[in-house]
Structures are given as structure tokens and as C-alpha cells.
Amino acid sequence: MDLSTLNTLLLVAQQGSLAGAARVLDLDPSSVSRTLATAEAELGLRIFQRSTRRLNLTEEGESYLTRIAPLVQELELANEEARAQRQHPVGPLRISASVAFGQVCMLPLLPQFRAELPGIQLDLHLSDLNVDLVGEGIDIAIRLAPAPKGDLIGTRLKGARYHVCAAPEYLTRGPAPNHPSDLAQVDCLRLSLPVYRSCWQFRDLQGAEVEVEVDGSLIISNPLALREAARLGLGPTLLADWLVADDLATGQLVDLFPNWQATATMFETGVWALYPSRSYLPARVRAGLDFFKANL
Structure with missing residues (x-):
């Protein structure tokens, strides 16, 4: 059951009527009624006892809503924090790059990086070794190579000649x-x-x-x-x-x-940002990728 449906159930209980909840949501009462009916069918229990003037919580419905209310509130707070992090990402970001590329191309960008992303603590790991991203806890590896192969996800930052x-x-x-x-x-x-x-x-x-x-x-x-x-x-x-x-x-x-x-290797080569395969990147990693892609 999605968060919107759960919030609607809690609002109906708070307002004591479908019409009251519909006014708050700026919806037609029939739409709220359909949401309630779908939720009850999915749960296999009656949440509200209908009367001509008011909806009353059933015993099972009251127990269910009492348990989900704090969970819904926590989920709403988590969503708000996630949205805020997308706008103002915070936390540590560990990037690996070769010594030469880091010194020549990345260090001059760090004043701008700190100004634009003040909430990110950048750990710039400069080494000419091919580090193990997962084993070393690296969020992003900057590599000079042809198109990457294997399990890592690659974003091309710039060409190289x-x-x-x-x-x-x-x-x-x-x-x-x-x-x-x-x-x-x-x-x-x-x-x-x-x-x-x-x-x-x-x-x-x-x-x-x-x-x-x-x-x-x-x-x-x-x-x-x-x-x-x-x-x-x-x-x-x-x-x-x-x-x-x-x-x-x-x-x-x-x-x-x-x-x-x-x-010395292949003509079609470039500068790549590699990161472990994930469905959703943390906001700080996405912000770092976007910054270096825009500025390199």
C-alpha cells in the first residue's frame, strides 16, 4: 500500500468523514471513498463503520491506524530529508584518481567544489594503482581508459587525446x-x-x-x-x-x-567516472558526479 493511501486513511480518521478528508485533499468525496474501499479490500478488514452522518473506526481499524501512524510520520520525515539532501547533499565522498590527473585537473576545481557543495566532505585518494572500489570504500574512481567493461557503471567525463x-x-x-x-x-x-x-x-x-x-x-x-x-x-x-x-x-x-x-593503447579513449552498480546513488555521489562532469 502506497504512502498516499495511508495518509488518506489517517486523514479520514482525523476528519471523521469522507467529505472532510476530501476538502483537505481538494478531491471529490467519491475519489476518497474509492481509496478507502481499495485499502479495505487489500487488507481484508473493515477500517471504518459507515453511518449516515459519520464514519467510526472499527476495533481492527483503530488498531491498524494506531500502529501505522508513527511509521507514516517517520517515512514522511525520511522523504523530506532525502529531498533536502538532493538539494543540499551532505556527508563523506571518497574519490580515487591518478596522481597526475588529480593534481592537474581536479585540485584547481576544489575551491568551486567547496563553494557549491559545502556539506560534502571530500576525501580525494590520489594513486596510480587501480584500486578496488568496493574493498577500499571508494564512491567514484576517475580512470583514463577506453569504454569501461565489467560490473562498474561508467560516466564519460571528457575525451582524451x-x-x-x-x-x-x-x-x-x-x-x-x-x-x-x-x-x-x-x-x-x-x-x-x-x-x-x-x-x-x-x-x-x-x-x-x-x-x-x-x-x-x-x-x-x-x-x-x-x-x-x-x-x-x-x-x-x-x-x-x-x-x-x-x-x-x-x-x-x-x-x-x-x-x-x-x-599507446587505443585511439578511442577518455576520462571516465566509475562507480559500483546501484539502483539509486546517494545524493552526495550524484552531486559529485554532476559537478565533475560539468566542470572537467
């Missing part, structure tokens, strides 16, 4: 690579992940793809440090647009192949 970049100083020391295949003969800066340090893939404007085996004397485990090594002129490297966009705009780094898409 990779660039092979080098510092202008590096390019003054000799001829710049003219074609991605030239990188096979270059001392490249490489990320320590297996696919990133061995093979880079390229696709031109016509869709032709080239796979290049890369090598180099310097391997670094952190993309922030890898970017700094490129800035210092130590060689070309493969980095995501969100990490080097400002450097490319200011000329601190140069895109060696602006007419090519580059990747």
Missing part, C-alpha cells in the same frame, strides 16, 4: 622527426607502464595507422615528472592533452606531429 611533445630547446640540437616512424631512431622519454614504454601508435587524417617501436635511456613512472623531463629538453615523450595543453599553448612544448593522432 595524446601528443608526442618535445621542448623547443631539444629541437635546436638537430633535425626534428618528420614522420612518426622516425621515433624508432630517437632517444625517447617513456612512461614505465609496459605499453607506453615499448610501442606508440599513430593515425593520420586519412585513417592510415602506423605502429612505432620506441626506446630510450630514461623511463619515468609519473606523468608529471615525465612532462618536466620533456620541458628540460631531455627528449620527446607521449602525454595526454589535459597534461600538456597549457605547455602547447605557451610554446613551452611543441607537438611534433599535430596532424596525427597518437596513443
